[in-house]
Amino acid sequence: MSDETPRPATEPGDPADRPEGATARTGGTPAAGPQDGPIETRTRELLREVLSGSWLVSLLAIVLALLAGAVLIAVADSDVQEAAGYFFARPADTLEAVWNAVYAAYEALFRGAVYDFRADSPTRAIRPVTETLTFATPLILAGLGLAVAFRAGLLNIGGQGQIILGAVFGAFIGFSADLPVVLHVTLAALGAALGGAIWAGIAGVLKAKTGANEVIVTIMLNNIGLYLVAYLLTTQAFRVPGSPNPISPQIPTETAAYPLLLEAPFRLHAGFLLAILATGAVWWLLDRSTTGFEIRAAGANPHAARTAGISVDRVVILTMVVSGALCGLAGSAQVLGTEHVLTGGVAASYGFDAITVALLGRSKPVGTFLAGVLFGALRAGGVLMQSETSIDIILVVQSIIVLLIAAPPLVRSVFRLPSPDARPRRRAGAATTEVTA
Amino acid sequence: MKLELRGITKTFGSLVANDHIDLVVHPGEIHALLGENGAGKSTLMNVLYGLYRPDDGEILLDDEPVAFQGPGDAVAAGIGMVHQHFMLVPVFTVAESLALGYEPTGRAGMLDLEEARRRVTEISDRFGFDIDPDAVVEDLPVGAQQRVEIIKALSREARVLILDEPTAVLTPQETDELIQIMRELKSAGTSIVFITHKLREVRAIADRVTVIRRGAVVGEAGPETSEGEFASLMVGREVQLSVDKGALTTDTTDADAGADAFVVTDLTVLDPAGTVVVDHVDLSVRRGEIMAVAGVQGNGQTELTETILGLTEPVTGSIRLDGQELIGRTVKQRLRAGLGFVPEDRSTDGVISSFSVAENLVLDQYDRPPFASGVAMSPAAVRRNADELVAEFDIRLGSPADPISTLSGGNQQKVVIAREMSRPLRALVASQPTRGVDVGSIEFMHKRLVAERDNGTPVLIVSTELDEVYALADRVAVMYRGRVVGVVPADTDRDVLGLMMAGVPLDEARTQAATHRTTLGEADAVADHHDIP
Numbered sequence: 001m002s003d004e005t006p007r008p009a010t011e012p013g014d015p016a017d018r019p020e021g022a023t024a025r026t027g028g029t030p031a032a033g034p035q036d037g038p039i040e041t042r043t044r045e046l047l048r049e050v051l052s053g054s055w056l057v058s059l060l061a062i063v064l065a066l067l068a069g070a071v072l073i074a075v076a077d078s079d080v081q082e083a084a085g086y087f088f089a090r091p092a093d094t095l096e097a098v099w100n101a102v103y104a105a106y107e108a109l110f111r112g113a114v115y116d117f118r119a120d121s122p123t124r125a126i127r128p129v130t131e132t133l134t135f136a137t138p139l140i141l142a143g144l145g146l147a148v149a150f151r152a153g154l155l156n157i158g159g160q161g162q163i164i165l166g167a168v169f170g171a172f173i174g175f176s177a178d179l180p181v182v183l184h185v186t187l188a189a190l191g192a193a194l195g196g197a198i199w200a201g202i203a204g205v206l207k208a209k210t211g212a213n214e215v216i217v218t219i220m221l222n223n224i225g226l227y228l229v230a231y232l233l234t235t236q237a238f239r240v241p242g243s244p245n246p247i248s249p250q251i252p253t254e255t256a257a258y259p260l261l262l263e264a265p266f267r268l269h270a271g272f273l274l275a276i277l278a279t280g281a282v283w284w285l286l287d288r289s290t291t292g293f294e295i296r297a298a299g300a301n302p303h304a305a306r307t308a309g310i311s312v313d314r315v316v317i318l319t320m321v322v323s324g325a326l327c328g329l330a331g332s333a334q335v336l337g338t339e340h341v342l343t344g345g346v347a348a349s350y351g352f353d354a355i356t357v358a359l360l361g362r363s364k365p366v367g368t369f370l371a372g373v374l375f376g377a378l379r380a381g382g383v384l385m386q387s388e389t390s391i392d393i394i395l396v397v398q399s400i401i402v403l404l405i406a407a408p409p410l411v412r413s414v415f416r417l418p419s420p421d422a423r424p425r426r427r428a429g430a431a432t433t434e435v436t437a
Numbered sequence: 438m439k440l441e442l443r444g445i446t447k448t449f450g451s452l453v454a455n456d457h458i459d460l461v462v463h464p465g466e467i468h469a470l471l472g473e474n475g476a477g478k479s480t481l482m483n484v485l486y487g488l489y490r491p492d493d494g495e496i497l498l499d500d501e502p503v504a505f506q507g508p509g510d511a512v513a514a515g516i517g518m519v520h521q522h523f524m525l526v527p528v529f530t531v532a533e534s535l536a537l538g539y540e541p542t543g544r545a546g547m548l549d550l551e552e553a554r555r556r557v558t559e560i561s562d563r564f565g566f567d568i569d570p571d572a573v574v575e576d577l578p579v580g581a582q583q584r585v586e587i588i589k590a591l592s593r594e595a596r597v598l599i600l601d602e603p604t605a606v607l608t609p610q611e612t613d614e615l616i617q618i619m620r621e622l623k624s625a626g627t628s629i630v631f632i633t634h635k636l637r638e639v640r641a642i643a644d645r646v647t648v649i650r651r652g653a654v655v656g657e658a659g660p661e662t663s664e665g666e667f668a669s670l671m672v673g674r675e676v677q678l679s680v681d682k683g684a685l686t687t688d689t690t691d692a693d694a695g696a697d698a699f700v701v702t703d704l705t706v707l708d709p710a711g712t713v714v715v716d717h718v719d720l721s722v723r724r725g726e727i728m729a730v731a732g733v734q735g736n737g738q739t740e741l742t743e744t745i746l747g748l749t750e751p752v753t754g755s756i757r758l759d760g761q762e763l764i765g766r767t768v769k770q771r772l773r774a775g776l777g778f779v780p781e782d783r784s785t786d787g788v789i790s791s792f793s794v795a796e797n798l799v800l801d802q803y804d805r806p807p808f809a810s811g812v813a814m815s816p817a818a819v820r821r822n823a824d825e826l827v828a829e830f831d832i833r834l835g836s837p838a839d840p841i842s843t844l845s846g847g848n849q850q851k852v853v854i855a856r857e858m859s860r861p862l863r864a865l866v867a868s869q870p871t872r873g874v875d876v877g878s879i880e881f882m883h884k885r886l887v888a889e890r891d892n893g894t895p896v897l898i899v900s901t902e903l904d905e906v907y908a909l910a911d912r913v914a915v916m917y918r919g920r921v922v923g924v925v926p927a928d929t930d931r932d933v934l935g936l937m938m939a940g941v942p943l944d945e946a947r948t949q950a951a952t953h954r955t956t957l958g959e960a961d962a963v964a965d966h967h968d969i970p
Contacts, residue, residue: 289812290804297800300789306748307778307786308801309769 043215044153046406047299057411058360058367061404062374064414069397070102073389077101105388112384113377123265128380130268134338136376138163138330138350140275143357143368144282145196145326150363151286152319153299158203158218159327160351161225162196166328168229169195171335171342172238174251184255189274189332196328197321199225204320208313214320222351230344238342248342251335258337271333275369278326283365285322295319327351356402438515438596438628439464440485444494447480454480456652457494462597462645467619467629469643471636473671473875474846477652478632482599485630486518487511498597517590521602523582527575531557531568531585535592556592564591564621579733580611587618591627598622599630604638608733609903609935613955616642634671634876636664637904672877697721699864699895704754706740706919714740715751716919722864722895727886729910729927730899732938737919738899739781742868745897746778747771758864772801775863779853779870781899783846787853790842794834795823797841798856822859830855831881847878854882858889865889868899883908903934931955 074080080101083093111118113132119125142159149156170192177184199221206212232238233246240249251257258269286292297305298315306312334346357375361367375398382394404411411417440462447455454477462468472478483489485496487505495502498514505511508518525534536553543549557570566584574582583603590598600619604612619629619642633639639646640660648656648670656670669675699722706715715737722728730738743749745756747768756763763771772778780786788797799808799819807818823837832851834844841849850871857865870886871879886909890896900906906913910927915937923943925934932950937943 288814288816290809290814291812293796293803293814297789297792300791301785303786304789304800306768307746307780309767309772311767311769 043155043213044299047150047153047155055362055367056417057408058362058371058405060411060415060417061360061401064404064411065397065400066106068400069393070106072393072396073102073105074098076390076393101389105385105393108385108388109378109381111381113381116384127266128384130262130266131380132373132377133272134267134269134376135379136373137269137271137275137337138333139354139357139375140330140369140372141271141278141333142327142330142350142354143361143372144275144278144365145200145323145330146354146358147361147363147365147368148282148286148295148326149200149319149323150358151299152295152315153302154204154207154316154319154323155215156200156203156218156320156323157215157355158200158221158324158351159330159354160347160349161218161222162199162324162327163331163334163347163351164225164229165199165324166192166196166331167335167342167346168232168331169328170332171248171251171346174256174336175249175342176237177256179255181255184252185258185336188251188256188336189258189329192332192336193325193328196324196326196331198324200320200324200327201317204317207320208316214316226344229342229346233342233344246344251340253340256336257340258333267338269333269337271329271337274329274333275372278329279365279369282326282368286365291318327354330354353398356398356405359405360401439497439499440516440597440628440630441497441500442481442485442494443497445481445484445491445496446493447484447489447491453652455484455491458649458652458654460647460654462628462630464628465623465626466644467623467631467642469639469646470630470632470649471634471639471646471667471671472649473634474873476649476671478649479601480652481649482518482601482630482632485511486516486599512593512595515594515596516599517587517593517595517597518599519583519586519590519601519603521605523586525574525582525585527573529574530571531574531577531588532570534574534585535570535589539593553592557588560588560591564618564625566618578611579606580608580614583607583615584618587622591622595627597628597630599632601632602634603631604633604635606734608938609931609955610939612638635904636667639667640664668876672875674877698724698759699897700755700757701741701745702755702757704741704744704751704756706737706744706749706751708740714919715744718754718916718919718921720897720914720921720924722897724895725890725893726911727890727896727898727909728924729906729913730897730916731903731906731913731934732901732916734901736916738868738901738916740919741916742778742781742866742897742899745866746776769801775861777857777860777862777865777867777894779857779865779867781868781872783850783853783873788841788849791840793838794827794832794841794844794852795819795837797852798823798826798837798859800856802856802860826852826855826859830885845875847874850874850882851878854885858885862889862894864895864897866897866899869901870898871902871905879905903931906934907931 077097079097080094083090083097087094112128114129116125116128119127142163145162146156146159170188173188173191174184177187179187200218203212203214203217203221206217207214230246233248238248240247258271258274260266261268261270261272286296294305294310294315295318297308297310298312302312305315330350331347334350335342339346353375357371358368360374361369361371378394378398382391385391385394440460442458442460445455445458446453458477458481460468460470460481470478470481480489484491487508487510496505497503503510503514505514526537529537532550532553535557536548536550540548554570557568560566561568561570566588568581568584568588574585577585583606587598603615607615619631622629631643640662643660646658646660646662646667647654648658648667650671650673655673658667658670701718701720704715704718705713708714718737718741720728720730730741732738740749744751745763747763747766751764754764758774758776761774763774763776766774784790789800792800796803796819799822802808803814803819808815808822820837826832827834827837830851832844832848832855834848841852844852850873854870865886867886871882874882883905886896886898898905898909907927912924913927913929913934914924915922915934917938917940922937922940925937925943930950932953932955933943933946935955936946936949941949
């Protein structure tokens with residue numbers, strides 16, 4: 001913001017009334033370093049746009065996505081299709097069928113994700129919410145990891161690969177070592193964090209030292225991670241002796257697994273406590289530590305950060321290591337928490353869903369936690385929803401959420417919200433008037 | 438053509454950018470519109486040029502009311518505008534630039550540049566512009582590009598010409614040429630509206646001056662009004678234009694105190710393309726001295742300061758602070774060694790706009806006590822620091838927790854200056870310390886810079902504004918194409934400095950200046966003569 005006369009939003013970038021001080025920099029920008037290409041700038045702009053959106057936009061994106069899901073549920077429902085055949089004769093039938101289809105589907109989603117009021121035992125009734133939290137655990141951990149990277153202006157798309165590597169390290173320590181009870185699970189979890197940290201650290205070092213774009217590198221590392229685990233599961237070290245299946249030996253649940261928080265059949269494990277702990281730790285890291293100050297500074301304005309003596313290269317590497325470590329812990333939630341074996345599909349699609357979780361949570365720790373719980377609920381509820389409609393509806397709903405939070409202006413125009421640019425600008429204008437008084 | 442604006446009002450949201458502005462420009466008059474950044478000058482001219490629709494008021498040309506739907510209408514009515522940032526396509530020739538938007542077509546819709554070429558030659562000859570119609574725009578010096586813009590406006594029969602901050606990018610000699618051109622145009626009957634915040638130019642060129650403050654006309658005056666009176670009108674209170682510097686505090690004969698504390702030797706820097714941008718530069722600044730680096734924008738000053746800070750590595754040379762070599766150290770180590778740095782581009786390098794004022798005030802101190810112990814930061818200490826500095830540097834804001842983007846440019850710059858001066862310094866490098874800052878804040882910042890000098894700190898100022906150089910410097914180094922053309926005392930003649938800024942060596946510059954005085958230089962000499970009792 002400058003002290004020049006503010007202009008209406010309809011005249012963006014009219015150079016005529018650019019502030020007198022904003023003369024273009026001449027002779028290139030030596031401070032920019034080699035990695036500030038056009039892709040780089042666009043990545044940062046996208047991140048800044050998405051992360052600066054308001055909570056309201058996040059919330060409305062979810063509402064819109066559920067509405068769009070409702071339309072698809074109705075269209076795909078056979079009763080609705082039948083009733084629509086004689087719509088002009090008896091329109092009420094169609095509307096009733098639509099209501100029934102949508103209600104049944106979303107009721108199933110609720111019963112699968114929160115509380116099953118039709119269950120025959122109290123245990124079964126409350127099991128859904130614990131399932132939601134179980135699914136949410138790796139999403140929260142990986143989401144926090146990606147959020148840290150996003151805050152530093154790094155678009156880490158490699159959650160998937162980092163989760164896989166975390167799972168590989170955690171599982172190997174889990175099933176191969178023979179250690180006492182607390183030590184074993186601690187070492188396995190730390191190993192998982194290390195695995196993820198190494199995988200993301202590769203992208204961080206490459207970016208800092210050579211300027212390689214982290215988006216491309218992390219996507220490629222996802223593929224390498226996927227085939228690496230497939231290969232490892234063919235080796236002696238990772239296979240059950242004598243078995244032809246690409247599945248690792250069982251991880252001893254007494255020593256190396258995260259303890260269950262409730263008795264079976266509940267699957268909720270101590271990994272969820274780890275996720276709560278991690279949320280607090282990430283908050284402290286970003287908002288209360290010097291490292292977080294550096295991460296936020298490098299993310300918001302790398303030029304000013306460099307000028308202030310912050311080594312942006314160091315921040316890039318450090319951020320990726322922290323980000324990968326959290327994703328690695330998400331992998332540990334899988335192998336040490338729920339699966340207790342290592343398979344090729346150990347990461348499911350958590351690494352990609354975590355991107356949405358972090359973006360929906362605006363890369364703030366608490367927001368990411370809540371978004372993780374929401375996505376856990378969609379996953380848990382989706383299972384029961386299948387009986388009413390296609391499972392793909394859940395995927396569509398998730399995708400629409402991604403679409404909408406990536407385009408806040410779209411959500412704003414649907415709900416006729418004011419542009420966020422309008423408010424600070426006017427405030428700035430008012431401040432200027434006061435100040436020059 | 439007579440131009441009259443009556444009661445022009447333009448608001449953006451709650452901000453009144455123009456408040457019932459009346460302005461009359463007579464035929465063949467050079468009318469200066471004087472005001473600080475953000476006073477509403479550009480808004481008013483954009484209303485006149487049809488870019489904005491006024492909320493109230495009317496525009497009259499030769500006493501006939503007109504309504505412009507867009508710049509096209511304004512151009513058709515005879516209004517031409519030369520923007521501060523030229524609207525030229527770099528790879529076009531002058532003739533092509535002229536044809537752009539009004540392409541004359543010949544048979545079968547083929548572009549006919551002959552007509553455009555002829556117009557360029559005609560106008561250029563008539564006013565002595567010396568512009569070749571086939572020259573490519575990007576090869577022309579800045580002053581010539583500006584003349585291309587003027588030719589464009591004139592070729593569309595402009596009878597009122599608006600010049601928006603036309604001298605911001607010119608050397609004193611180019612400014613002088615522009616002044617000659619303006620006088621030629623004036624005698625040909627063209628009215629000129631000349632937007633500026635530079636008092637000296639107003640007095641040298643304008644027939645009438647209208648001063649705008651906070652969107653309203655606060656006064657109209659003739660050019661005989663003194664600079665001090667103009668400044669007071671612009672700011673709305675008494676302004677001290679020149680800082681009372683006093684003599685050098687240190688005795689240069691005293692070996693220790695007057696020693697060269699900050700020494701740059703044989704510094705050569707290449708840009709990423711391998712071009713030499715800083716060329717074997719030698720500079721030395723004594724303790725308690727302000728050395729100003731003068732020069733037109735883009736002659737290596739940016740790279741020089743960035744190399745001093747450590748953002749760029751030089752290929753040869755050394756930078757010594759109190760005898761310690763800085764090259765090879767990181768930016769953080771240099772800042773720790775007591776180097777203060779005010780970057781040239783505040784919004785890009787000086788502040789992080791989404792960070793709070795308090796955070797920006799510790800941007801290069803965040804990891805030092807009392808703001809942090811180990812890796813844990815102390816928000817209380819950051820807040821306390823902000824409260825103290827906001828009071829000490831008179832930073833006008835709502836709350837230190839607000840993002841710094843809510844502050845005016847002048848107050849943002851105060852944040853940068855406050856941050857750098859709040860720690861013990863052994864040298865201060867400040868680039869364009871008052872760019873885009875209102876007159877009132879300029880005075881304040883100059884005082885602080887001089888106070889820092891009086892503390893015994895060697896201060897290096899980089900400025901493209903000669904007025905600032907004269908206000909602050911004890912000695913002046915002039916840079917041209919990466920080289921230091923010469924280091925001269927601060928009382929060197931304005932014309933000599935201007936010629937040196939165009940690359941003329943000192944001795945030759947003295948000879949040339951003696952034979953040809955520029956208008957502004959003359960005005961200076963007259964003013965000096967009058968000032969002496």
